[in-house]
Amino acid sequence: MxxxxxxxxxxxxxxxxxxxxxxxxxxxxxxxxxxxxxxxxxxxxxxxxxxxxxxxxxxxxxIGDASFNPFVDEERSEGIPKEKSDEYAKLERVIMEKLDLRWRPVAVSLIEKDELLPDVPMPPENLRFCQAMMAARRGASILMPPFRHSCPDGTSIFGMTDVPKKLATGEIYVLFHKVVSAEAAAQMVAERPTLPANSRRATYVAPLSKTVRDPEVVVITGTPEQMMWLCMSMSYYTGHRFDFHASGFNSMCVEAVLYPIMTDQPNITFGCYGCRAASDIGEDMMFMGIPTELLPTVASGLTELAKKAIPDSRNKIYVPPIM
Ligand code: SF4
Ligand code: SF4
Ligand code: SF4
The missing domain is CATH 3.30.70.20 (Alpha-Beta Plaits)
Incomplete structure (x- = not known):
């Protein structure tokens, strides 16, 4: 352990x-x-x-046992059929190609309390959820029950544990000089969604093409320009604008994952103090969490935009010669 x-x-x-x-x-x-x-x-x-x-x-x-695994005798879930896996691989390929993404889209699953775990390895040491996400965009598949999570904020937000008192009151955010007062901290905590305590038993992240479970959300890492095209891929068909929830707090767990799950809408996040301090996220990178059911729309919208709008914009066709 x-x-x-x-x-x-x-x-x-x-x-x-x-x-x-x-x-x-x-x-x-x-x-x-x-x-x-x-x-x-x-x-x-x-x-x-x-x-x-x-x-x-x-x-x-x-100092614990890196190979500790209390689930070793437990039955694991079957995994998704090959056709589904091929479909996710195709979506990943199209989205990466059309946007020229550096990092792979990450499939995020929050395993329900009574659900079988996927047959995926656990990390040898505890990680923050956002650290697991950063590893998954580079190709890792990671299963983390609560005892492998090192951020008590993320673990409780995902309904795997109770919220520690210092986090529930927001007291710790004042210590970090991230908010002016306990009142402001309490307001930030009150406005964030949280899953009911002990409703989930693990998080599972993997590149979209490698996921063995249908994910709730897919998180894409990219530049502001790539995020713009993601927005446009969805408004291509409807013309709708988006209302995003972003704060700089609890970026990966709340803003990239929980908001899309709870609203069935994509959400933008700029990263947060914690995930930027704890990972190699580039200063120029941001994220979008997209409910899985919207991915075909994103892929086909990007395919249309790539026929003219994306190359024209990237070729700076309106920059005057004087510049
Ligand atoms: S701050 Fe974190 S690492 Fe340090 S003693 Fe507390 S739980 Fe352990
Ligand atoms: S100097 Fe470091 S170890 Fe000592 S009390 Fe302060 S924070 Fe703790
Ligand atoms: S995004 Fe922030 S709150 Fe969430 S797991 Fe990472 S450090 Fe913790």
């Missing part, structure tokens, strides 16, 4: 207490004037304490 050890250097520590305040899981407290892991079993390996220590006095080391 992915247990973690809190390694602390008293020589470097200035006893400021930030690590204790920042830990979302109430693992740390004062012992003889220094921070110590008084509740080590609650540690999820999020590295919030070490990342916020001004003295770099903390190391979080994974």
């Amino acid at each position: 992915a247990d973690y050890k809190f390694i602390h250097s008293q020589d470097r520590c200035v006893q400021c207490g930030l690590c204790i305040d920042f830990c979302p899981c109430y693992v740390l407290d004062w012992v003889d004037g220094y921070p110590a892991a008084v509740n080590p079993d609650a540690c999820v390996g999020c590295t919030t304490c070490s990342g916020n220590c001004p003295q770099r006095a903390i190391t979080i080391e994974a």
